[in-house]
Structure formats: C-alpha cells, structure tokens
Amino acid sequence: MTGPGGSDMPASADLTTSGPQAHDAPYEPVFVPGSERRAELDVLLARYPTKMAALLPALWIIQHERGWVSDAGMAEVAEVLELTPAYVKGVVTFYTMYHQHPVGRNFIQVCTTTPCNICGAEDIVRALLEQTGCAELGATSPDGRFTVVESECLGACGFATPLMINERFVESVTLEKIPALLAECD
Amino acid sequence: MGFPDPTHERETPVLSRYFGDAGARTLDGWRSRGGYEALRTALATDPVEIQNIVKQSGLRGRGGAGFPTGIKWSFMKDDGKQHYLCCNADESEPGTFKDREIMRWTPHALVEGVAIGAHAIFADIAYIYVRGEFTEPIRWLTRAVEDAYAAGILGANAMGSGRRVDVHIHRGAGAYICGEETALMNSLEGRRGNPRIKPPFPAVAGLFGKPTTINNVETLAAVPHIINNGASWYKAMSLSNERSTGTKLFSVCGNIRRPGNYEVTMGFPFGEFLHELCGGPPEGREFKAIIPGGSSVPLMTPEEADGALMDYEGFVAAGSMLGSGGVICIDNSQNLVRQIARLTRFYAHESCAQCTQCREGTAWTTRILERMVAGEGRADDIEVLLRLADNMTGKTICVLSDSCATPVVSGIKKFPADFEALIPSTRSQVTVAMAV
Ligand SMILES: Cc1cc2nc3c(=O)[nH]c(=O)nc-3n(C[C@H](O)[C@H](O)[C@H](O)COP(=O)(O)O)c2cc1C
Ligand code: SF4
Ligand code: FES
Numbered sequence: 201m202t203g204p205g206g207s208d209m210p211a212s213a214d215l216t217t218s219g220p221q222a223h224d225a226p227y228e229p230v231f232v233p234g235s236e237r238r239a240e241l242d243v244l245l246a247r248y249p250t251k252m253a254a255l256l257p258a259l260w261i262i263q264h265e266r267g268w269v270s271d272a273g274m275a276e277v278a279e280v281l282e283l284t285p286a287y288v289k290g291v292v293t294f295y296t297m298y299h300q301h302p303v304g305r306n307f308i309q310v311c312t313t314t315p316c317n318i319c320g321a322e323d324i325v326r327a328l329l330e331q332t333g334c335a336e337l338g339a340t341s342p343d344g345r346f347t348v349v350e351s352e353c354l355g356a357c358g359f360a361t362p363l364m365i366n367e368r369f370v371e372s373v374t375l376e377k378i379p380a381l382l383a384e385c386d
Numbered sequence: 387m388g389f390p391d392p393t394h395e396r397e398t399p400v401l402s403r404y405f406g407d408a409g410a411r412t413l414d415g416w417r418s419r420g421g422y423e424a425l426r427t428a429l430a431t432d433p434v435e436i437q438n439i440v441k442q443s444g445l446r447g448r449g450g451a452g453f454p455t456g457i458k459w460s461f462m463k464d465d466g467k468q469h470y471l472c473c474n475a476d477e478s479e480p481g482t483f484k485d486r487e488i489m490r491w492t493p494h495a496l497v498e499g500v501a502i503g504a505h506a507i508f509a510d511i512a513y514i515y516v517r518g519e520f521t522e523p524i525r526w527l528t529r530a531v532e533d534a535y536a537a538g539i540l541g542a543n544a545m546g547s548g549r550r551v552d553v554h555i556h557r558g559a560g561a562y563i564c565g566e567e568t569a570l571m572n573s574l575e576g577r578r579g580n581p582r583i584k585p586p587f588p589a590v591a592g593l594f595g596k597p598t599t600i601n602n603v604e605t606l607a608a609v610p611h612i613i614n615n616g617a618s619w620y621k622a623m624s625l626s627n628e629r630s631t632g633t634k635l636f637s638v639c640g641n642i643r644r645p646g647n648y649e650v651t652m653g654f655p656f657g658e659f660l661h662e663l664c665g666g667p668p669e670g671r672e673f674k675a676i677i678p679g680g681s682s683v684p685l686m687t688p689e690e691a692d693g694a695l696m697d698y699e700g701f702v703a704a705g706s707m708l709g710s711g712g713v714i715c716i717d718n719s720q721n722l723v724r725q726i727a728r729l730t731r732f733y734a735h736e737s738c739a740q741c742t743q744c745r746e747g748t749a750w751t752t753r754i755l756e757r758m759v760a761g762e763g764r765a766d767d768i769e770v771l772l773r774l775a776d777n778m779t780g781k782t783i784c785v786l787s788d789s790c791a792t793p794v795v796s797g798i799k800k801f802p803a804d805f806e807a808l809i810p811s812t813r814s815q816v817t818v819a820m821a822v
Contacts, residue, residue, distance in 0.1 A: 247554045249468075249594050255576030256559055281576075294578040294738075297518045297560035313480045314681065314728045315639045315714050352562065352732050353480040353681075354519050357712070358637055358645035367521045 227272035230265045231280050237261055241280065251281045255291055259298055268299035296351075304340040304347035306385040308332070310363040310373075313353040319360035325350060327378050328363075345385065389487060389647045394663045398623065400633045401607050402649040405491045411526060413533040416494035422539055424610035428502040429547035433464070436506040440609065442617035444624075444631030449474055449565075449602030450680065450710045452698045455609075461589035462507035462597055469509035470593045472574065472600045473500050475516040475523070476558055476565035479680035480732060481712025484635040485603035487647050489516070489523035492607070493530035499606035501540065501551045502613060507599045510550040515570050518559045527555055562736035566784045567600040568592075569738065580738045581784035604635055626653025630697030634711055638664050641671065641717035650696060656704075657692035660715070671717040675801065679709020681729050682789035684796035706796075722804045726797045727755035733790035744787035747778035751794060763809040768798055 231238045240261065244254045258281060262273040274288040281288075292298045299307070308328060312321040325348070329336070332346035340347045356362040359371035365385060373381065389405040404410035410419055428436055441456025462469055473496070477485040488496055496514070504512040516524050531553055534540045544551040556574055558564050564573045568582035571593045592598025612620045624631045630652040636659070639645045643665030650659065656678065660666060667673050676691040677683060684706045686694070694704035701708045716725060734748035751774055754767055775791035782788070798805050 247552075250575065252576035253574060253594075256557065256573065259559070260557060283576075291576065291578055295518075295559035295561050297558075312728070313732050314725050315481050317728050318640045318714075318716060318720055318725060351519075351560075352735055353478055355477045355483050355486050355517065357481050357483050357639035357714070358647070359483075360639065360645075364519060364521075369519070369522055 227266070227270060227276075229276050230262055230273070231258075231276065237265065252283060255281055255283070255288065256295075259288075259292060263298060268302050302340075304334075304345055306346050306365050308346060308348045308363055308365050309351035309354075310348065311352070311354040311356075311361060312350045313357075315353070315357035316360040316362070321361040323375060324361045324363070324373055324378070327375055328382075331378060331382055346382075391644055391646055394648070396654075396658075396663060397649050398633045398651045399649050400611055401488060401492075401495070401604065401635055402647060404495075405487055405647070407491065410492055411494075411530075413494060413530070413537060416492070420614070421494050421610075422498055422545070424613035425498050425501050425539065426545050426547075428505055428613050429545055429549055429551075433506045433508055434460075436502065436613070437462075439617045440506070440612060443612045443620035444617075444628065445605065445608055445612060445620065446630070446698065447602055448604035448608075448634065448711070450479070450682070452708060455601065455605055458589075458599060458601075459503075459507050461587075462509075462599055464508050465597075468511075468594075468596045469507055470596055470598045471500065471504040471507055471509045471512040472567070472570060472593060472598060473503075473512060473514040473603060473606055474565060474567065474570060474600055475514050475520070475603045476562075476570060477520070477603070478517055478562040478565055478736075479682060479710045479712055480729065481637060481639055481677060481714040482680045482710040483637045483639070484647050484711060486520060486523055487635075488603050488607050489520070489527050493523075493526040494534070495607045495610065496527065496603055497530050497534050497540070497553060499609045500553055501544065502609050503599070503601060503606050504551050504553075505549065509599070511552045511554070513554050513556050513574055513593075515556045515558060515564070515574055517564075518557050524555065524557060531555060561738075562732075563738045563784075563786060566786065569784070570600065571598065578738070580740050581786075583783055608632060624652045624697070626695045626697050626700055630699060634696070634708075636696070636711045636713050638713045638715065640713075640715040641667055641673075641720070642713075642715040643668060652697040653700065654696045656694040656696050656700075659696060660691060660713075664713075664715075667715065667717045671719055673715060674718045674720060674722060675716045675797075677706075677712075677714040677716070677793070679707050680712035681714065681732065682785075682792055683707040683709040684792055685726075685800055687800050690800075705800075721759065722797065722801055723755060723808060724759045726793045727752060727759055729793050730755055730790050733786060737786060737790075741782040741787060743778050744782045744790070747774050747787060748790045750774055751778075751790060755794070758805070758808040761808075765809060767809055768805055772798065 244257045258277045275285045278285045278288045328348045333341040334348045354362045361373045362371045409415040437459045445455045446452045500512045542550050561579045563569045564579040566581045569579040573579040588598040621631045636648045673688040675685045686706045690704045698708050730752045734752045737744045737748045739745040775795045778787040778791045
C-alpha cells in the first residue's frame with residue numbers, strides 16, 4: 201500500500217525482510233555455509249570495513265527468516281560476526297523494530313505522536329484493539345493473527361493516521377477503513 | 387497546493403518538481419529529465435571547486451541545524467585518508483515527512499546528490515542511512531542504486547571518470563536518536579545508537595574513526611541543481627536575506643485543510659503560506675499554536691506565525707526556528723497541554739538514556755504533564771517544569787534533551803493560561819485576584 205499518487209513497485213525488488221511469523225520450532229541456523237542467506241551476508245560484509253557493521257542488516261535477515269530475534273538467533277549472529285552474544289543483545293534491545301518475542305502474523309504499529317494524535321490516532325488504536333481481539337497493546341490476539349502496538353512518528357504525519365502492517369505502510373487510515381484493512385490480512 | 391495536491395502557483399518546485407510523476411523514478415526516466423548530467427560535470431571537476439560552488443550558493447543543511455553545506459564540506463581535505471559520506475535519511479522528527487517523498491519519487495535525485503557529495507569531500511564510499519520504517523522508500527532507493535551500478539554510474543569507474551563512487555543503503559531499526567549524526571555513525575558501525583561526545587568532530591574522526599561528513603537527504607538532493615544551474619542561480623532564490631537561499635520543502639500536518647509537502651523560496655511569508663497555500667485551519671476553527679520546524683522548535687502563537695518570514699533568520703526573529711521544516715498546526719479544538727505532553731512522551735521514549743538530565747528529565751516532565759492533564763495539577767507544577775527544563779538544556783551530550791524542554795518552556799511562556807487552568811490553586815488565586 202502506498203501513499204497518494206500510488207506506486208507500482210515491482211514485487212521483485214524485495215526488502216531483506218518480510219513480515220514476522222511467530223513459531224516455536226527449535227532454532228535452525230540461518231547463515232549456514234553455502235546457503236543463500238550466507239551469500240547475502242557475504243555481500244553485506246564487503247560493504248563495510250568491519251564485521252560489526254553488518255550487525256543491523258544481519259539481524260534483519262534473522263527476523264525475516266525466523267519471525268523474531270531469539271536468544272539463539274542472537275547467538276548465531278554473534279558467532280558469524282565474531283561478537284559476543286551479550287554484545288549483540290545489547291544492540292538488539294536498543295532498537296524497537298527487532299522483535300524479542302514472537303508476535304502475531306500481522307504486526308501492526310500505529311503512530312500516535314502529536315501530529316497524528318491531533319487527528320484522532322488514539323481512536324484508531326482503540327478500534328484496532330477491539331476489532332483484532334488483542335487484549336491490550338503489545339498482546340497477540342488469541343488466534344495468533346494480530347499484535348497491535350503504538351509507535352512514535354512514522355514520518356508520514358501529513359497522512360494521518362499512518363500505520364504499518366509488517367513491512368506494508370498504510371497511510372490516511374480512518375475508522376471506516378479498518379474492517380477492510382483487517383480483512384485483507386492473512 | 388502542496389504534494390499530494392497539485393502544485394500551488396506560488397510554490398517554486400525544484401526538488402518536488404517530479405513528485406507524483408512515476409516516470410521520474412526509473413533510471414531512463416530520470417536521465418530523460420536531465421538526470422546524472424550534474425554528476426558527470428562534477429566528476430570532471432576538482433572537489434575543492436565543487437566545495438566552493440556549494441559555498442557560494444549559500445546552501446545550508448536542511449536536517450535541522452542549518453549549517454552551511456559548502457563550509458562543512460571544506461573541512462574535508464585531500465589528505466589521502468579514507469573518507470566517508472553519510473546521508474541522513476533517518477527522518478523521524480515529528481511533523482517532518484519531506485525526505486520520504488524525495489526518496490519515493492526521485493530516488494535517483496538522491497543517489498546523484500550523494501555521489502556528487504562523496505566526490506566533493508574526497509570520499510569513495512557513501513552510506514545512506516534510512517529509518518527502518520521507510521520500507522517503500524528503501525525499495526525505490528535500492529532499485530535506483532542497483533540500476534545506477536548496472537549502468538556504470540556508480541562503482542569503480544563512475545561514469546567513466548576513473549573515480550570510484552560506492553553508495554550503500556543501510557537500514558535502521560527504529561530509533562529517532564539515530565538521526566543525530568554521531569548516533570547515526572554508531573548505529574552504522576553496528577552499535578547502540580548513542581550519540582558521541584564531541585570533539586572529536588566527524589570531520590576529524592567520524593565513521594569507523596575516519597573523516598566523515600553527514601548531510602540530510604534534502605541538502606544532498608539540492609546539490610545537482612546547483613551544479614547544473616550555478617551558484618548564483620541558487621543564491622538568487624531568496625525573498626528575504628542572502629543568508630537564506632534556495633527553496634525549502636515544508637511538510638504541513640495537524641489541524642490544517644490541505645496537509646502535504648510544499649516547496650517555497652526562502653523568505654516566503656508564513657501567514658500567506660498557512661492561510662492561502664495550505665488553506666488555513668479546518669472549517670469553523672482557529673489556529674491555537676503553530677510549530678514551524680518539527681517538534682524540537684518553540685511553539686508560535688498565531689500572531690507570531692502570521693508575521694514570520696520562512697527562513698532561518700525569519701523564524702528566529704518571530705520566536706521560533708526553521709528546524710526541519712515540519713509545520714505542525716494545532717487548532718483551538720485541542721487541549722494544548724495534552725498535546726505537549728504527548729510530545730514530551732515522544733522524547734522520553736526516544737532518549738538514549740546516557741545522560742541523567744535527559745533520561746530523568748524527559749520522563750519526569752512527561753509524568754508531571756500527564757498528571758496535570760488528568761486533573762491532578764499541583765501548585766508548584768509549573769515551577770518544577772521550568773526548573774526541570776533548565777536542567778535539561780545545554781547540559782547533555784546531544785540536544786534531544788533540550789528539544790524535550792522546548793515545547794514545555796515555549797508553551798508555558800506563550801500559552802500560560804492553558805497551563806494555569808490545570809492547577810487548582812493557581813486557578814483559585816486568579817479567581818481571588820479577580821474578586822479583589
Ligand atoms: C535528536 C536529533 C535527531 C536528528 N534527526 C535528524 C534526522 O532525522 N534527519 C536529519 O537529516 N538530521 C537529523 N538531525 C540533525 C543531524 O544531527 C545533522 O545535523 C544533520 O543530519 C546534518 O545534515 P545537514 O547539514 O545537511 O542538515 C538530528 C539531530 C538530533 C540532535
Ligand atoms: S541528551 Fe538524551 S538522547 Fe542525547 S545523548 Fe544524552 S541521553 Fe542520549
Ligand atoms: S506524527 Fe504520526 S507519522 Fe509523524
């Protein structure tokens with residue numbers, strides 16, 4: 201979903217990340233030698249003079265593959281980048297976009313910072329909680345479909361209220377648009 | 387009337403000329419609109435000469451501080467060391483959404499500006515640090531960079547010039563503070579995004595310890611136009627004074643009839659801007675307060691706003707600052723203190739927590755304001771807020787702390803009645819005073 205004027209971004213130009221998918225299967229390493237993801241990491245490593253600089257991108261890859269960044273995921277990244285797991289955890293906990301717990305299949309973050317708040321963002325949050333069945337902010341709905349959180353300014357303040365559903369950015373969300381928006385989610 | 391509406395006749399679309407024009411997004415489309423000619427010219431020009439052209443143009447940083455770009459670049463000497471350029475695309479200042487449109491609609495304009503900037507500061511590697519939430523801008527930029535590499539515009543022999551220009555996109559992961567330049571460098575290095583103590587300044591020891599320049603997206607996107615049209619063309623675009631030149635994108639949001647991005651010449655009258663270009667406040671309401679430059683600058687009263695000129699000096703003269711150009715409009719249907727409290731909550735959430743004054747001050751300020759809004763104001767709240775603000779200003783590693791104090795102090799100063807109304811004893815004092 202895009203802003204006014206539309207976008208025809210081809211699906212092929214994908215990000216290194218997609219929607220979080222929670223699962224509790226035992227951890228399987230992502231950067232297995234010879235794998236596609238390992239090759240991707242090697243390309244990233246060539247861009248920086250230090251291995252450590254590939255940490256944020258590597259964490260994005262873990263989140264893409266595993267749906268969240270578990271302790272085991274952090275340990276794997278630590279090993280391939282020659283860092284300690286404690287160091288990696290220190291970095292992960294600094295940034296809000298890495299999920300340190302499994303989340304719903306559709307992770308929804310709604311901006312409620314002042315410019316959007318002025319335009320009624322809190323009503324949007326309330327309606328989303330109600331219609332997704334999430335008990336509270338940050339909780340996952342019993343069917344595992346949704347997690348709703350408030351976010352700070354998403355950088356689209358003129359298109360209140362913006363929200364993100366996983367990697368999809370949706371602008372100008374109104375109360376009327378919510379049911380259809382949720383129905384599109386898997 | 388400001389993107390996404392059609393351009394108003396009084397706008398001066400330079401950077402925004404192709405907003406909404408999907409054809410400008412592709413490499414071929416960009417080239418057919420004159421794209422990459424400036425880079426070709428620049429690569430054949432001595433870097434110091436480019437620094438001088440940009441100096442003469444009067445271009446100043448569009449990321450908030452307004453530091454003259456050419457002077458910043460001239461700190462970077464031909465010393466044979468590895469240099470880096472960082473493009474700051476972390477755009478997260480509440481009220482600001484201009485860099486996003488540049489990246490979504492004219493990604494090649496940014497790639498071109500970044501490549502010229504890198505060459506001008508003797509750097510062969512540039513990183514564009516984009517906030518993690520900007521998924522669509524990242525997709526477009528990624529494609530632009532890939533296409534530019536495939537066409538030989540970037541890489542070991544950029545446009546056949548014999549010079550190397552590498553551009554990499556680096557995705558952030560949700561942290562406003564990473565827009566602060568030294569925090570950005572830490573984040574890029576794979577660290578927590580804590581700002582660094584300065585000195586040393588980035589031009590001496592920046593990214594990976596090497597001399598580094600950090601520039602905002604809008605700043606770099608303006609550079610190709612300056613190379614193509616000349617410094618005097620850019621400098622001539624000013625309606626006020628020669629220290630504020632060129633065009634500026636203003637993002638307009640909140641209680642306003644036509645929100646969007648507007649590009650005007652520096653020095654444009656703010657009153658006309660708000661009422662004519664943006665359509666004024668919603669039907670039947672009046673402006674209560676205007677924040678003209680993103681959430682970190684002082685609030686203005688409607689009277690101050692009406693008399694202001696839209697440039698670095700004009701906004702200061704009218705009691706605020708140009709900042710990032712994010713115009714937040716608040717009308718008389720809003721509870722002003724509640725909205726200020728929501729702003730301080732933003733800063734409390736985004737504080738990196740290194741400095742005590744900031745970590746504690748942002749949290750306490752928010753707690754006090756929220757308690758006042760909840761109807762539990764105390765007699766000394768305003769005094770405590772001002773004392774806290776004083777302790778938060780000019781005493782920390784970066785200015786996030788100051789930014790949190792700004793709306794509180796300017797709010798109390800310019801809208802005292804809104805705060806006093808939340809304090810029972812003050813209210814009774816006022817009532818008493820009136821009765822006497
Ligand atoms: C807390 C904080 C957040 C900032 N966020 C941004 C930002 O998102 N984008 C930006 O360009 N500059 C931001 N800045 C300003 C940068 O530190 C820096 O001055 C700017 O990127 C320099 O580029 P310029 O000279 O082209 O303006 C921020 C500063 C602070 C203190
Ligand atoms: S002022 Fe706040 S955000 Fe800035 S370095 Fe100190 S604690 Fe971090
Ligand atoms: S305040 Fe909501 S997107 Fe900026």
